[in-house]
Amino acid sequence: xxxxxxxxxxxxxxxxxxxxxxxxxxxxxxxxxxxxxxxxxxxxxxxxxxxxxxxxxxxxxxxxxxxxxxxxxxxxxxxxxxxxxxxxxxxxxxxxxxxxxxxxxxxxxxxxxxxxxxxxxxxxxxxxxxxxxxxxxxxxxxxxxxxxxxxxxxxxxxxxxxxxxxxxxxxxxxxxxxxxxxxxxxxxxxxxxxxxxxxxxxxxxxxxxxxxxxxxxxxxxxxxxxxxxxxxxxxxxxxxxxxxxxxxxxxxxxxxxxxxxxxxxxxxxxxxxxxxxxxxxxxxxxxxxxxxxxxxxxxxxxxxxxxxxxxxxxxxxxxxxxxxxxxxxxxxxxxxxxxxxxxxxxxxxxxxxxxxxxxxxxxxxxxxxxxxxxxxxxxxxxxxxxxxxxxxxxxxxxxxxxxxxxxxxxxxxxx
Amino acid sequence: xxxxxxxxxxxxxxxxxxxxxxxxxxxxxxxxxxxxxxxxxxxxxxxxxxxxxxxxxxxxxxxxxxxxxxxxxxxxxxxxxxxxxxxxxxxxxxxxxxxxxxxxxxxxxxxxxxxxxxxxxxxxxxxxxxxxxxxxxxxxxxxxxxxxxxxxxxxxxxxxxxxxxxxxxxxxxxxxxxxxxxxxxxxxxxxxxxxxxxxxxxxxxxxxxxxxxxxxxxxxxxxxxxxxxxxxxxxxxxxxxxxxxxxxxxxxxxxxxxxxxxxxxxxxxxxxxxxxxxxxxxxxxxxxxxxxxxxxxxxxxxxxxxxxxxxxxxxxxxxxxxxxxxxxxxxxxxxxxxxxxxxxxxxxxxxxxxxxxxxxxxxxxxxxxxxxxxxxxxxxxxxxxxxxxxxxxxxxxxxxxxxxxxxxxxxxxxxxxxxxxxxxxxxxxxxxxxxxxxxxxxxxx
Numbered sequence: 073x074x075x076x077x078x079x080x081x082x083x084x085x086x087x088x089x090x091x092x093x094x095x096x097x098x099x100x101x102x103x104x105x106x107x108x109x110x111x112x113x114x115x116x117x118x119x120x121x122x123x124x125x126x127x128x129x130x131x132x133x134x135x136x137x138x139x140x141x142x143x144x145x146x147x148x149x150x151x152x153x154x155x156x157x158x159x160x161x162x163x164x165x166x167x168x169x170x171x172x173x174x175x176x177x178x179x180x181x182x183x184x185x186x187x188x189x190x191x192x193x194x195x196x197x198x199x200x201x202x203x204x205x206x207x208x209x210x211x212x213x214x215x216x217x218x219x220x221x222x223x224x225x226x227x228x229x230x231x232x233x234x235x236x237x238x239x240x241x242x243x244x245x246x247x248x249x250x251x252x253x254x255x256x257x258x259x260x261x262x263x264x265x266x267x268x269x270x271x272x273x274x275x276x277x278x279x280x281x282x283x284x285x286x287x288x289x290x291x292x293x294x295x296x297x298x299x300x301x302x303x304x305x306x307x308x309x310x311x312x313x314x315x316x317x318x319x320x321x322x323x324x325x326x327x328x329x330x331x332x333x334x335x336x337x338x339x340x341x342x343x344x345x346x347x348x349x350x351x352x353x354x355x356x357x358x359x360x361x362x363x364x365x366x367x368x369x370x371x372x373x374x375x376x377x378x379x380x381x382x383x384x385x386x387x388x389x390x391x392x393x394x395x396x397x398x399x400x401x402x403x404x405x406x407x408x409x410x411x412x413x414x415x416x417x418x419x420x421x422x423x424x425x426x427x428x429x430x431x432x433x434x435x436x437x438x439x440x441x442x443x444x445x446x447x448x449x450x451x452x453x454x455x456x457x458x459x460x461x462x463x464x465x466x467x468x469x470x471x472x473x474x475x476x477x478x479x480x481x482x483x484x485x486x487x
Numbered sequence: 488x489x490x491x492x493x494x495x496x497x498x499x500x501x502x503x504x505x506x507x508x509x510x511x512x513x514x515x516x517x518x519x520x521x522x523x524x525x526x527x528x529x530x531x532x533x534x535x536x537x538x539x540x541x542x543x544x545x546x547x548x549x550x551x552x553x554x555x556x557x558x559x560x561x562x563x564x565x566x567x568x569x570x571x572x573x574x575x576x577x578x579x580x581x582x583x584x585x586x587x588x589x590x591x592x593x594x595x596x597x598x599x600x601x602x603x604x605x606x607x608x609x610x611x612x613x614x615x616x617x618x619x620x621x622x623x624x625x626x627x628x629x630x631x632x633x634x635x636x637x638x639x640x641x642x643x644x645x646x647x648x649x650x651x652x653x654x655x656x657x658x659x660x661x662x663x664x665x666x667x668x669x670x671x672x673x674x675x676x677x678x679x680x681x682x683x684x685x686x687x688x689x690x691x692x693x694x695x696x697x698x699x700x701x702x703x704x705x706x707x708x709x710x711x712x713x714x715x716x717x718x719x720x721x722x723x724x725x726x727x728x729x730x731x732x733x734x735x736x737x738x739x740x741x742x743x744x745x746x747x748x749x750x751x752x753x754x755x756x757x758x759x760x761x762x763x764x765x766x767x768x769x770x771x772x773x774x775x776x777x778x779x780x781x782x783x784x785x786x787x788x789x790x791x792x793x794x795x796x797x798x799x800x801x802x803x804x805x806x807x808x809x810x811x812x813x814x815x816x817x818x819x820x821x822x823x824x825x826x827x828x829x830x831x832x833x834x835x836x837x838x839x840x841x842x843x844x845x846x847x848x849x850x851x852x853x854x855x856x857x858x859x860x861x862x863x864x865x866x867x868x869x870x871x872x873x874x875x876x877x878x879x880x881x882x883x884x885x886x887x888x889x890x891x892x893x894x895x896x897x898x899x900x901x902x903x904x905x906x907x908x909x910x911x912x913x914x915x916x917x918x919x920x921x922x923x924x925x926x927x928x929x930x931x932x
Contacts, residue, residue, distance in 0.1 A: 164799035165684060194797065359828055362593040363624060369594075369926045395797040402835060405895030454895050455838035458846060475796070479808040479847055482776050 094119050094133050095466065097447070100141035102126065103415075105148050105422040106436035110415070116146065118443040121466035126437050144460060147418060147452050148435050149204025149444030150400055153355045153387035153425035154309075154335050156213070157198055157206045157394030158188040158229055158237060172211040173224055180301075181293035182224025184210040185241040194394040195231050196473035201398025202452065204231055204444040204464045205239065207429045209246050212311045212335060213392040216251040220259050220266075223248055225297055226309055228431045230444075232464035243429040244307035244333065245298060249317055251367065256317070262287075264324050267302070270295065271328050274302035306430060307333040307353075314367040315339040322350040333428050336360075338368035341375045344382035353385040353428045358407035376420070377411035387425035388417065405453030417453065442466075512739040514666045518655035523906030526550035528563040529887060532572035535853055537579050537862040538876035547577055549883035552905035557877045570901070576892050578857055579877050580635025580884030580904065581833045584790045584864040585743075585770050585823035588626055589619035589639055589662070593827060594922070603644040608686050608693065609706050611674060612727030613649035615641040619662040624920040625827040630656045631910050632831035633886040633899040636667060638868055640770075643677035643745040644685040646693070646702050650731060650740070651675050653868055655884075657904055658919045671869040673767070674735050676703075677745035678755060679801050700754050707762035710736060741767035741869060743790075747801035749777035756785055768867045770823060773805035779816035788819035788867045792829075793840035811844020814855060821864035833860045838893035853893060 095118040102111040104126065117125040117133065125131070132138065161168035170187040188208060198206070211223020223246035229237040252259045269285045273295040280292060300306040308325065312318055313336050322343075325332045332352035334340060340347060340354055347354065361373040372378070380386055388407055390399035404417040412420075426435030434442040443466035450457040462469045527549055534542040536557055548555040548563055556562065563569070591602040601618035604610040619639055629637065635656050642648030651673035654665040678699050687694035693702050710732035716723050717733065734740040742759075746752045746769050759766050768788035769775060773796060775782060775789045782789065789809075796805030806812070813820045822837055824830035841856040865875025874882045883906035890897040902910035918924070 162797055162800050162803055164680065166800040166803075359832065361628065361831075362827055363923070363926070365594045365596065369923075393798065396794070399794060402839070402895055406832065406835070409896045409898055455835055456842050456845075456893060458842070475806045475808075478804060479776070479806040479812070482779075482806075483808075483812065483847065 094124075094136035096132050096136045096138045097141045097146065097445070098132075098138055100144045100146045100447070102146045102437055103418050103452075104437040105419050106438045108438065116437060116445065118445070118463070118466045121443055123437060123439055123441050123443050123445075125439060141447060143449075145448045145450060145452060145457075146437065147202070147446050147448065148422040148437055148441075149446050149462060149464060150202040150421050151387075151423075151425040151435055152198065152203050152206040152397035152400055153389050153428070154209050154212065155206050155389070155392055155394050155397050157194055157203075157208060157231075157397055158190065158192050159184060159208055159210075160394055161189070161192055161194065163393065172214065176221070178224070178291065179294050180222035180224065180245045180297040181291065182210055182222075183227070183241065184208050184224055185227040185238050188227065188229055188237050190235070190237045192394070193474040196233070196470070197475060198394065198397045199231050199233075199462055199464075199469050200459060200471065200473055202401060202446040202448070202459050202462060203397050204446070204462060205229065205426065205431065205434060206231065206394075206397060207243060207425060209309060209335070211246050212248055212309075214248060214250075216253050217248055219254050220252050220262050222246065222294070222298070226429065228426070228429055230464065232467060233470055235465065239433070240429065240431055242297075242300065242306060243431070244309045245301050246309045247311070249310055249312040249321065250336070251365075256320075260320050260324070267298075267308075267324060267328055267330070270298035270302040274299040301330065302328065304329050304331050307331045307428060309333045309335060311335040313338040315342040315370065317367070318343050319346055322346050322352060325352070326350045337379075338364075338375070339370040340384075341372055341378035342370050344379050344384060347379065348383045353387070353424070354379055355387040355389060355425065355428070357389050357391060358403055358410070358412070373410050376407045380412055380416050385424055385428065386416070386420045387428060388420040401452050402455055405455075408453060414453075512672065512734055514653065514668065514670045514672065518657055518659075518665050518667055520552075520655065520657045520904040520907035520909055523550065523552050523883065526555070526564045526567040527570060527903075527906065528567045529570045529572050529577055529885070530563070532575060532577040532887070533891075534577045534877065535857040535892070536877040537854075537857050538878055540854055544574075547877055547885065549885065549903070549906045552883050552907070554877055554879050554881050554883050554885075556879055570887070572887060575890060575900065576888040576897070577877070578633070578886050578888065578892055579861040579875055580886055580902065581633045581860045582864040582868070582875055583629070583634055583637040583824050583830055583833065583860075584768070584821050584867050585825050586629075586637045586639055586827075586830055587825070588629065588637065588827055588830070589621065589623045590615050590641060591827075592620050592623035593625055602641060603685075604641070604649065605644055605685060608645050608682055608691070608702055609647040609728065610645050610649050611647045611706075611729070611731040613641065614652065614672075615639045615650060616652035616662050616666070619652070619654070619665070621659050621662055621665060622921045623827075624918065624923055625830070626656055627658070627919045628827070629830045630902060631899060632833060633888070633902055634830055634833060635884040635886075635902065635904050636865070636868075636870070636874055637830070638673060640673060640675045640743070642675040643681045646677060646682050646699065647706060647732070648675040648677060651743070653870065655904055657909065667870060668873075672734075672740045674731060674740050674742045675745065676742060676755075678703075678751045679745075679747055680799055681745070696751065699751075700758065703755070703758050704761070707732070707758060707764070711762055735764050736762070738765060743768050743770055745770050747771050747773050748804075749774040753778060753781065756781065756787070768819070768821070771802070771825070773802045773809065775818070776806055776809045776812045777804075779813055779818055782813070782818045783816055788821065788863075789813055790821045790823040790864065790867060792825070793822060793836045793843065807839075807843040808847035810840035810859060811847055811849040811851060814844070814851065814859075815849050819863055819866060820859055821867050822859045823864070834888070834892040834897070835895055836860070838895070841893065856893060
């Protein structure tokens with residue numbers, strides 16, 4: 073929204089010649105993550121913060137700023153799926169963690185958008201890892217919950233300097249199914265009943281009509297938050313590992329025509345066909361290959377590869393900490409080392425996570441997309457490759473982050 | 488193979504004096520991966536020896552578990568098995584100076600969480616080796632990542648956590664069969680948030696960083712007193728806790744300190760001077776870059792990560808240039824994992840540290856980066872005379888990578904420990920951990 077405003081403001085109030093807004097990146101290898109695939113010696117035209125043209129034979133608008141990107145590799149800005157970026161500054165006992173609601177009054181209606189701090193020092197660090205957007209998910213990544221409850225509404229955020237970070241405030245509702253203490257025998261019947269209630273409510277013609285619900289303790293806010301999920305417009309984002317739990321969840325969700333995004337899914341590969349059949353997507357860290365508990369005994373380094381082969385749409389992540397989203401690209405590389413096709417790995421850190429959470433405005437190098445563009449010194453999945461520049465909404469982002477500032481300070485003092 | 492191994496070990500045990508007591512200052516049991524049947528020559532390889540410039544199209548020969556020769560043109564014994572690397576890369580086996588495999592294993596359950604003896608802030612008398620579970624699936628995963636030697640440390644909730652043990656990453660039923668021959672032990676200490684969180688949080692000492700340093704001083708004062716008493720009267724009663732600490736004062740056990748903040752590391756150095764011990768290395772040490780000249784002057788090493796930061800307040804000031812920064816300052820620098828996933832990717836960790844160093848303007852090459860995960864940790868672990876580089880006479884702990892080890896797509900094709908193949912891509916994916924036996928999982932694939 074702010075981006076749009078900025079461009080409008082520039083157009084309306086600044087008397088710059090129109091062509092000053094046009095930027096052309098020339099002679100790059102472009103991994104579009106879209107239908108155009110991989111382009112050699114291609115150009116990208118950026119106008120008003122959006123991609124106006126891309127291809128090997130584009131017409132360069134007169135007066136455009138042209139940057140020669142020979143030898144560079146260009147990808148869409150990377151998208152970090154399932155993170156606490158912007159809502160946790162420091163973990164542990166620093167009173168700087170706002171990633172979940174500490175009240176039982178709200179469940180699905182918790183909105184993580186209000187916890188996002190655009191001034192977080194983690195955001196510039198993330199940008200230097202090529203991250204231009206992130207899906208911030210409340211209430212996941214924790215240990216066992218006392219009882220079944222929704223974590224709240226995820227948000228898609230933008231990491232651009234000086235921008236309103238919120239792209240989509242309501243990008244689905246989270247549900248942590250990792251070892252709820254009331255036990256599976258109680259959790260699944262209750263979950264089924266809750267989601268059926270949500271469907272009942274979503275089908276009502278009169279807003280606020282809470283009649284006919286089977287479960288107690290509903291708040292109107294929670295029902296309103298779940299209505300888009302019940303209508304299949306927004307995803308139910310389910311953190312779950314055990315193969316049998318995934319199967320149970322898929323059965324419930326499929327009967328209600330839910331759009332499901334599975335998070336973690338350590339044993340997902342073992343039920344890959346069921347996941348594909350339910351048209352569910354999976355967000356996973358491809359190097360989580362240890363049997364951390366009895367729900368992850370089948371964890372495998374080939375989880376991503378096998379799910380992908382079964383036709384499941386994937387998003388690849390580092391761990392959930394916002395501090396580590398800069399590692400996303402290397403984790404994608406490790407997935408490739410273990411059999412994931414390269415092109416699918418690129419999609420799994422760009423367009424796939426964006427689309428899974430309903431964000432259609434970025435994630436590909438394609439005409440009409442927001443100009444979130446990462447320029448690399450080489451293969452972006454390689455540790456020895458550097459980020460040359462990250463454009464967000466067509467704006468080249470500043471490089472300084474807290475780590476660089478500290479480094480420079482002490483390098484100088486050592487001279 | 489495994490039966491043979493056990494028999495060999497049993498006979499070895501019989502020959503050794505049985506004195507695994509508190510008096511023990513060097514590890515005595517010998518880890519044996521098996522016997523190398525015949526000489527092996529890996530030819531046409533890019534070889535990073537960790538002690539010389541890159542050797543292109545070179546050969547490494549090893550026999551009887553030891554490296555015989557390495558170079559561009561070396562004599563290959565007539566009976567040698569030839570492995571043509573066809574341009575693939577060879578490095579020393581990777582070495583991790585800080586792991587919790589076996590004591591903080593997977594699955595991580597309340598029933599096998601053996602990392603911290605949280606019964607007091609000083610438990611110097613205990614030893615990680617008494618808890619190492621050799622069936623932790625993490626050992627094999629690390630082996631597949633090229634890790635051949637690792638130190639298992641207890642802690643870090645206790646100020647003085649207990650002894651750490653150095654293992655060869657061989658398949659075994661007991662930890663004794665894994666112990667690195669004649670390696671020194673460690674004493675793990677910890678300052679900062681962890682002890683305060685656990686003990687202060689329970690209303691015990693220490694509650695603050697003031698309490699941390701005060702408790703350290705009290706403990707080391709007692710250890711000094713004990714040592715002096717025993718020097719005067721060797722028949723004085725033995726106290727396991729103080730015995731271990733006295734061995735640190737004698738310089739026989741290497742103290743390593745989990746510490747993040749620069750100011751706290753400086754306090755620990757003061758304490759080491761006051762009571763007369765020499766700190767081997769600071770571990771984690773995310774602020775080491777702030778006191779590089781002090782660490783250099785004190786000859787104290789650092790074991791740290793390439794990228795971890797911000798997971799708690801004392802790690803907030805981490806800078807990813809730290810490895811390059813310390814290397815440039817002449818501080819002995821090793822990368823460590825502290826984590827059972829990261830330990831599988833130490834080659835990538837070194838690549839990340841190298842990339843950050845270059846970005847900060849340090850012109851280091853592969854020869855430096857490989858040291859951070861081989862020769863340098865070996866030195867900090869007191870085993871550099873036996874492993875960590877590909878030099879004649881050293882243990883034949885070797886990794887043959889599918890490509891450039893700092894390329895994210897490379898994997899360990901073959902791993903040798905003492906000249907014996909322990910990972911071979913040509914073989915099946917059979918899991919060695921007993922925990923994974925019969926689990927519907929990898930085995931059905």
